[in-house]
Amino acid sequence: MDIILKKMEFRGNISTRLRQCTAYTDDILITARTTQAMTDKFIKLKNESLKYGLTVNANKTKYLKCSRRQNQLRPIITGNKETEQVKSFK
Numbered sequence: 001m002d003i004i005l006k007k008m009e010f011r012g013n014i015s016t017r018l019r020q021c022t023a024y025t026d027d028i029l030i031t032a033r034t035t036q037a038m039t040d041k042f043i044k045l046k047n048e049s050l051k052y053g054l055t056v057n058a059n060k061t062k063y064l065k066c067s068r069r070q071n072q073l074r075p076i077i078t079g080n081k082e083t084e085q086v087k088s089f090k
């Protein structure tokens with residue numbers, strides 16, 4: 001997984017980059033300032049992982065949008081799958 005993340009160029013922090021990534025065992029957190037940046041990196045992560053025989057579990061994949069405005073929970077389309085929006089993570 002470390003090799004995949006290095007290829008994806010997630011270095012830097014969210015104040016100087018549009019996106020970053022945190023990984024621990026089999027959990028990966030993509031932090032992005034825009035929905036489009038998050039979607040692009042997710043698709044790139046998914047495609048790069050497939051090269052190494054790793055797959056993303058679509059049933060466990062969720063996203064959390066932090067905003068001052070109260071928005072409805074809406075799924076987003078990543079590739080050909082819908083990704084559920086949640087109010088919080090455990």
